[in-house]
Amino acid sequence: xxxxxxxxxxxxxxxQYHILQGVDVQxxxxxxxxxxxxxxxxxxxxxxxxxxLTPPREGKVTFDGRELNGMRSFDIAALGIGxxxxxxxxxxxxxxEENLKIAERRKGDLDRKREMIFSLFPDLKRLxxxxxxSLSGGQQQMLAIARALVPDNRLLLIxxxxxxxxxxxxxxxMDAIRQLSKESTVVLVEQNFLVASQLAETYVIIEEGRSVxxxxxxxxxxxxxxxxxxxxxx
Amino acid sequence: MTQFLRKNLILILTLAAFxxxxxxxxxxxxxxxxxITLLRGLSVGSLTFLVAxxxxxxFGLLDVxxxxxxxxxxxxxxxxxxxYVRPDTxxxxxxxxxxxxxxxxxxxxxxxxxxxxxxxARTNKIFPWALLLVAAxxxxxxxxxxxxxxxxxxxxxxxxxxxxxxLDQGAPLAPPAVSFxxxxxxxxxxGLLLASSLGAFGLSLFGQQTQSPKLTVKEFIPFGLLALIGxxxxxANDALTAFLTGLSNNWLFLIALLVATLSGxxxxxxxxxxxxxxxxxxxIYQLMLTLGMSAIGIEVVRAIWGRPEFVMPKPDIFSGxxxxxxxxxLAAWWDKNCSIVLLFEGRVRVYxxxxxxxxxxxxxxxxWILLQRTRLGMVIRAGVQDRExxxxxxxxxxxxxxxxxxxxxxxxxxxxxxxxxxxGLSNAMGESLLLNxxxxxxxxxLTSYPGAxxxxxxxxxxxxxxxxxxxxxxxxxxxxxxxxxxxxxxxxSTVLLMVIILLLMPNGLLGKKE
Numbered sequence: 001x002x003x004x005x006x007x008x009x010x011x012x013x014x015x016q017y018h019i020l021q022g023v024d025v026q027x028x029x030x031x032x033x034x035x036x037x038x039x040x041x042x043x044x045x046x047x048x049x050x051x052x053l054t055p056p057r058e059g060k061v062t063f064d065g066r067e068l069n070g071m072r073s074f075d076i077a078a079l080g081i082g083x084x085x086x087x088x089x090x091x092x093x094x095x096x097e098e099n100l101k102i103a104e105r106r107k108g109d110l111d112r113k114r115e116m117i118f119s120l121f122p123d124l125k126r127l128x129x130x131x132x133x134s135l136s137g138g139q140q141q142m143l144a145i146a147r148a149l150v151p152d153n154r155l156l157l158i159x160x161x162x163x164x165x166x167x168x169x170x171x172x173x174m175d176a177i178r179q180l181s182k183e184s185t186v187v188l189v190e191q192n193f194l195v196a197s198q199l200a201e202t203y204v205i206i207e208e209g210r211s212v213x214x215x216x217x218x219x220x221x222x223x224x225x226x227x228x229x230x231x232x233x234x
Numbered sequence: 235m236t237q238f239l240r241k242n243l244i245l246i247l248t249l250a251a252f253x254x255x256x257x258x259x260x261x262x263x264x265x266x267x268x269x270i271t272l273l274r275g276l277s278v279g280s281l282t283f284l285v286a287x288x289x290x291x292x293f294g295l296l297d298v299x300x301x302x303x304x305x306x307x308x309x310x311x312x313x314x315x316x317x318y319v320r321p322d323t324x325x326x327x328x329x330x331x332x333x334x335x336x337x338x339x340x341x342x343x344x345x346x347x348x349x350x351x352x353x354x355a356r357t358n359k360i361f362p363w364a365l366l367l368v369a370a371x372x373x374x375x376x377x378x379x380x381x382x383x384x385x386x387x388x389x390x391x392x393x394x395x396x397x398x399x400x401l402d403q404g405a406p407l408a409p410p411a412v413s414f415x416x417x418x419x420x421x422x423x424x425g426l427l428l429a430s431s432l433g434a435f436g437l438s439l440f441g442q443q444t445q446s447p448k449l450t451v452k453e454f455i456p457f458g459l460l461a462l463i464g465x466x467x468x469x470a471n472d473a474l475t476a477f478l479t480g481l482s483n484n485w486l487f488l489i490a491l492l493v494a495t496l497s498g499x500x501x502x503x504x505x506x507x508x509x510x511x512x513x514x515x516x517x518i519y520q521l522m523l524t525l526g527m528s529a530i531g532i533e534v535v536r537a538i539w540g541r542p543e544f545v546m547p548k549p550d551i552f553s554g555x556x557x558x559x560x561x562x563x564l565a566a567w568w569d570k571n572c573s574i575v576l577l578f579e580g581r582v583r584v585y586x587x588x589x590x591x592x593x594x595x596x597x598x599x600x601x602w603i604l605l606q607r608t609r610l611g612m613v614i615r616a617g618v619q620d621r622e623x624x625x626x627x628x629x630x631x632x633x634x635x636x637x638x639x640x641x642x643x644x645x646x647x648x649x650x651x652x653x654x655x656x657x658g659l660s661n662a663m664g665e666s667l668l669l670n671x672x673x674x675x676x677x678x679x680l681t682s683y684p685g686a687x688x689x690x691x692x693x694x695x696x697x698x699x700x701x702x703x704x705x706x707x708x709x710x711x712x713x714x715x716x717x718x719x720x721x722x723x724x725x726x727s728t729v730l731l732m733v734i735i736l737l738l739m740p741n742g743l744l745g746k747k748e
Contacts, residue, residue, distance in 0.1 A: 051626055053622055053625065053626060072630075072632075073625050073626065074625045074626075074627075074628050074629055074630050074631065075628075077625070077626055077627060077628035078628035083623075083626040083627075085623060085626070089620050089622075089623040091615065091616040091619055091620065091623075092619055092746075093615040093616070093618070093619060094612060094615060094616055098612055101609075101612065102609075102612050102613065102616055102624075102627060102629075103627050105628055147627075151628070
């Protein structure tokens with residue numbers, strides 16, 4: 001199997017806390033993979049460890065055949081990894097346009113992608129001149145995803161895209177993620193199992209800092225016992 | 235609109251109160267006093283702003299409270315003074331300085347070379363230290379024998395102040411002649427380059443060689459430039475000195491402004507990349523480091539330029555006098571370059587009260603454009619809010635940190651040399667400015683650029699109006715009492731203003747809620 005991202009038993013410490021105690025994630029190229037698990041299981045830390053924002057102390061992360069250990073996080077991102085963080089991290093002091101523009105890695109990235117972004121998120125077109133603060137939660141989420149699309153990213157790490165959004169907007173956002181997964185591979189952290197199960201093809205469940213099980217989403221949907229054990233009532 | 239009003243109610247009321255107090259303050263004095271006090275406030279505000287804006291940029295992006303900022307302001311003043319009053323010293327220093335820095339710009343080459351060393355030398359902890367020690371000894375040996383025409387702080391007739399004073403009176407002292415009698419020139423140049431290379435090589439051994447950098451022509455450009463300056467200044471030492479001494483002192487002053495600012499930028503870059511960078515994860519150590527740097531900076535200045543305060547003559551364009559002065563029109567001023575012009579019958583000193591505020595406003599606009607209209611500015615604004623996200627976008631935040639620190643120190647150094655002709659040079663000149671700047675930032679909002687400008691303006695105006703009212707007294711309404719603020723009230727008044735503002739708006743006037 002062709003994995004674009006291969007995380008092998010990483011251990012990550014934040015301060016003195018041993019947060020990740022052996023996480024394995026294999027992401028097939030072109031798929032949507034969901035990281036599942038309860039609150040505080042270590043899903044977000046896994047994403048940050050991949051990006052080098054919280055560098056793993058042990059284990060190995062390989063992206064497209066290249067080992068990422070020891071690289072600085074901006075060099076890792078520049079290899080073609082987009083990040084949509086949990087709380088969107090829209091820059092308040094920048095306009096919507098600037099929020100997209102800052103993600104450019106080469107001059108003209110935004111102009112090349114503008115049409116594609118507006119077709120995914122038509123709302124952004126009329127918001128483009130506004131300051132980043134004036135957006136609603138849903139619009140901020142759109143912008144955060146759009147920002148990750150500006151450069152040519154081969155992998156997108158999306159953290160809790162549905163958090164705090166109204167159902168209608170969640171539908172819209174799921175459509176958008178399906179669309180963009182045609183262009184690049186997606187790793188999704190999602191608390192909402194309904195959303196994750198509809199989007200993802202493969203899954204990894206993380207429990208107390210360890211990856212406990214993984215496989216095809218279609219199998220997991222049948223496996224009520226596993227869902228109940230690791231994800232609570234779903 | 236109404237929403238905007240409601241959101242900013244306290245801010246609007248506060249600003250309205252300021253305006254009311256300001257107008258009231260104007261009623262209590264003659265118009266000429268008012269104009270002069272206003273301009274002096276602008277002047278102090280501008281100098282404060284030059285310190286405060288850099289301080290706030292650095293704090294906003296890097297989370298570093300740079301307590302050495304006031305000292306760097308002072309160093310800027312002394313460096314600029316040296317270029318202006320002793321251009322020959324400046325030219326003499328260029329060669330050793332450029333050659334000493336030169337080796338350190340070749341870090342890519344050293345990293346490459348260190349890979350060739352046997353493994354035992356690379357893992358040996360003592361080896362790099364030994365290299366550094368040899369480099370330092372070599373540099374010391376050469377520098378102490380290198381001929382630099384300077385001043386003598388022990389000898390009054392050759393003290394920096396005397397050079398300044400005699401230059402101001404139109405009879406500049408002749409600098410002492412120096413020559414290569416203690417060391418062979420070729421040996422000196424070679425020794426400096428060798429010391430710098432050994433030192434840089436030693437430093438490169440401390441780092442981890444995970445990936446070896448590519449050696450491109452681009453890597454050699456800084457070294458090429460420095461070598462050009464170093465050897466150029468060596469070969470054409472006399473010609474360069476004659477050229478600078480022959481320049482009108484207006485041009486020389488401009489060069490002094492430039493050199494001070496650029497040195498500040500260089501010093502800032504050096505400080506960030508060597509001292510601050512290893513301590514980003516330990517803020518307390520950083521605070522102690524900048525405090526220590528501040529003390530060291532003051533001692534270095536004392537060792538080189540001495541303790542006594544001295545003046546710096548103003549350039550000719552701001553120091554005309556005699557027939558036709560003080561000027562009353564712009565044309566008359568341009569004709570005579572009067573040091574004083576009459577504005578609403580008030581005697582306004584052109585340099586202190588017009589030139590300094592003008593430079594302040596220019597810098598305000600220039601940095602504003604940098605922040606709002608360039609990619610670097612965009613990254614800075616984004617980084618102030620969320621560094622991690624900027625990094626996750628693939629942007630080298632470390633490099634931006636160095637740039638911002640360098641820029642901030644550059645602004646402080648510019649402030650220093652700008653202040654020197656009006657304040658004079660003293661070891662303590664930076665401390666009061668840093669205090670002013672901190673108060674201004676607390677008032678305006680710690681990480682807000684417009685806040686730094688507004689806070690500096692308020693602090694400057696308040697101080698100057700207090701000083702003026704200390705002379706003429708405030709008539710308390712409905713009473714016979716005339717209240718004269720005493721000198722200690724001047725600094726206390728700005729602190730009081732800060733306390734009031736912080737009680738009303740804990741984030742300062744234009745600060746953002748965290």
